[in-house]
Amino acid sequence: MIDYKVKSGSPEKQRSACLVVAVFENQIMSPAARIINKNTGRMISALMNRGDITGECEETVLLPQVTGIQADRVLLVGCGNKAEFSIGKLQKVTTGVIRKLQNSKIKEASLFLAELQIKGSDIATRIEQIVMQAEHSNYHFDATKTDNKEKNQQLQKITIFIPDRSSLSIAKQAIINGKAIASGENLARELGNLPGNICTPSYLAEQAKVIATEFNMKAKVLNEKAMEKLSMGALLSVSRGSRQEAKLIILEHKGGSSKDAPIVLVGKGLTFDAGGISLKPSQAMDEMKYDMCGGASVLGTMRSIAEMKLPLNVIGIVPSSENLPDGAANKPGDIVTSMSGKTIEILNTDAEGRLILCDALTYAERFKPSAVIDVATLTGACVVALGAYASGVFSNQDSLAQELIDAGEKSLDRAWQMPIWEEYDQQLKSNFADMANIGGPKAGAITAACFLARYTETYDWAHLDIAGTAWLSGSKKGATGRPVRLLCQFLRNRVKIK
Numbered sequence: 001m002i003d004y005k006v007k008s009g010s011p012e013k014q015r016s017a018c019l020v021v022a023v024f025e026n027q028i029m030s031p032a033a034r035i036i037n038k039n040t041g042r043m044i045s046a047l048m049n050r051g052d053i054t055g056e057c058e059e060t061v062l063l064p065q066v067t068g069i070q071a072d073r074v075l076l077v078g079c080g081n082k083a084e085f086s087i088g089k090l091q092k093v094t095t096g097v098i099r100k101l102q103n104s105k106i107k108e109a110s111l112f113l114a115e116l117q118i119k120g121s122d123i124a125t126r127i128e129q130i131v132m133q134a135e136h137s138n139y140h141f142d143a144t145k146t147d148n149k150e151k152n153q154q155l156q157k158i159t160i161f162i163p164d165r166s167s168l169s170i171a172k173q174a175i176i177n178g179k180a181i182a183s184g185e186n187l188a189r190e191l192g193n194l195p196g197n198i199c200t201p202s203y204l205a206e207q208a209k210v211i212a213t214e215f216n217m218k219a220k221v222l223n224e225k226a227m228e229k230l231s232m233g234a235l236l237s238v239s240r241g242s243r244q245e246a247k248l249i250i251l252e253h254k255g256g257s258s259k260d261a262p263i264v265l266v267g268k269g270l271t272f273d274a275g276g277i278s279l280k281p282s283q284a285m286d287e288m289k290y291d292m293c294g295g296a297s298v299l300g301t302m303r304s305i306a307e308m309k310l311p312l313n314v315i316g317i318v319p320s321s322e323n324l325p326d327g328a329a330n331k332p333g334d335i336v337t338s339m340s341g342k343t344i345e346i347l348n349t350d351a352e353g354r355l356i357l358c359d360a361l362t363y364a365e366r367f368k369p370s371a372v373i374d375v376a377t378l379t380g381a382c383v384v385a386l387g388a389y390a391s392g393v394f395s396n397q398d399s400l401a402q403e404l405i406d407a408g409e410k411s412l413d414r415a416w417q418m419p420i421w422e423e424y425d426q427q428l429k430s431n432f433a434d435m436a437n438i439g440g441p442k443a444g445a446i447t448a449a450c451f452l453a454r455y456t457e458t459y460d461w462a463h464l465d466i467a468g469t470a471w472l473s474g475s476k477k478g479a480t481g482r483p484v485r486l487l488c489q490f491l492r493n494r495v496k497i498k
Helices: 031-039 043-050 087-103 125-136 165-193 201-215 223-227 233-239 285-307 353-367 380-386 398-411 423-426 443-451 484-497
Strands: 002-009 019-024 061-064 073-078 106-111 157-161 219-222 249-253 265-268 268-275 313-323 336-339 343-345 369-377 391-395 415-417 461-465
Touching: 002 106, 002 165, 019 031, 019 087, 031 043, 043 353, 061 343, 073 087, 087 106, 087 125, 087 461, 125 157, 125 380, 125 398, 157 219, 165 201, 165 285, 165 484, 201 219, 201 249, 201 268, 223 233, 233 336, 233 353, 233 423, 249 285, 265 285, 265 353, 265 484, 268 423, 285 313, 285 369, 285 484, 313 353, 353 369, 353 443, 369 398, 369 484, 380 391, 391 398, 398 415, 398 461, 398 484, 423 443, 443 461
Parallel strands: 002 157, 019 073, 019 106, 106 157, 265 313, 265 369, 268 313, 369 461, 391 415
Antiparallel strands: 061 073, 219 249, 249 313, 336 343, 391 461
């Protein structure tokens, strides 16, 4: 975690390893850049006139040993067209700055980016975004590495400058909030990036207990024997092929009144999904360690809201298991009975996430929730529909879906609503059970949501399919931490609504 400070002052007087100031296209400078330009004999103007920096978004030019100021270096960062500058571009600019500082082995910097005006934003929003994006860019996974080269490149200290001292207390709180959300997001990334032989259901349960101890939350972990007593036949059927015992993890944040109904977050915690008897193709199967990213994001969100001391009652539930082929594993054609008493014909053992979620959703009823949101890397079909840019939202209440979409727009962790019409639900018909666990080759993300909807009839519910957004593949392979930002924004909005 970077050490952050907030300060007000003129840039030319700051003693710093590196001042970071912004320039725009068409030779437009930010207020801080204009001051630096004046105190350095119009150095920035000269660079612009020569075309050494054009102001294109994310463009950077590092200037060492600049005379006329107290800082050792100046980093100029392009922000694009001034009229089109947005929160999204502020995120990109911050990412570019952090990477440039890392590559230049600069450990400390002073950022004059919060002064940049963005329509519809305030100073607190801009500072939160700078902090969250700085932490996101400064994160490196090294838990299983012996080479600490990347860790040695990490930035250690950032001072964020604001133009008005009267905003100092607001800015300090924005840093606290930004760090809290970033901590939860990076926790979700770390858990997701860990391999399945380390991050088992028991490991997830232990991490939940660590969070509970640190932030004074209540943690409860149900083992398989306890789940058997609750008749969680769907969840337990998935873990039969694994040597790792399934766990049901419950975290409670009691920030509101005891009379307030809680919001329940349910996160799919499949710590490795080989598909079971319906075995997945071997190519990229290693990425199935990310099948617990829904559960990781719920744990990360719980950590964030506890650190922010959010005045709201929130319960996190993570059903966790592995899905592996074995003589005791589910077989296509098997029929299991869920906690609700409904029977399920398993036509495909690789459609296991909905089996562990349906029992967790039934378990959530006991808390008499105001709303339940489940988060899951549920279907490849959602990736086909929405790609890697938006999570799919399915809900039995359009108003709840809209709240999530609005939170996604505000946090830039976007989501898009999908239908769960009765016509799709018909695809789940079974000749031998109350329902099948798949609905055929068409509309797979929708029929999966229709399956879950059958277990949420007693409360307001939304489902987030994050199969396309939870991790990146290829050379940038790694967990993204989504949708922690969306969930945190949703819950913060709920506080204001309340």
